[in-house]
Amino acid sequence: MCEVDELIEEYNVEDVPPEDLLVGGPLAKKWVTTFAKEPNGMEELTDWFNRYILREIYNDHDRTPPDIHLEREYQVYRNEESIQRHELAADLEGDGINFEEVADVFVSPETVHNHLWN
Secondary structure (H helix, E strand, O other): OOHHHHHHHHOOHHHOOHHHOEOOEHHHHHHHHHHOOOOOHHHHHHHHHHHHHHHHHHHHOOOOOOHHHHHHHHHHHHOOOOOHHHHHHHHHHOOOOOHHHHHHHOOOHHHHHHHHHO
C-alpha cells in the first residue's frame, strides 16, 4: 500500500462526497473532473489532498477553523521560511496538535503522481 493509500484509509478520504472524488478512486476522479487540464494540475490536486488531510486532523482534535483560516494555515505549512510557523505551532499545541507531525503527513506532487499512475 502506498503512502497516499494509507492516508486515504486513515483519514477516510473515500468518505468525501462523490462530487469531490475521481475515477477509480478519490484522487483519480478529482484529477479528471477538476485539475487534469490545468498547467499545475498535479500541484493543485496535491494541495487539495493535503488540505483535506489537514481538515481531518483538525476535526479529530475539535479544531474547526473557517475555510479561510484553514487555507492560511496550510500556506504557513507550505512556506518553510514563514515567520508565522512558530506562532501557528504554539497555537496548534494548545489543541493537542504537533505542528511537525502534521507537516510530515503531507505528500508531494510526485507521490500523488505515482499513486495515480502506478
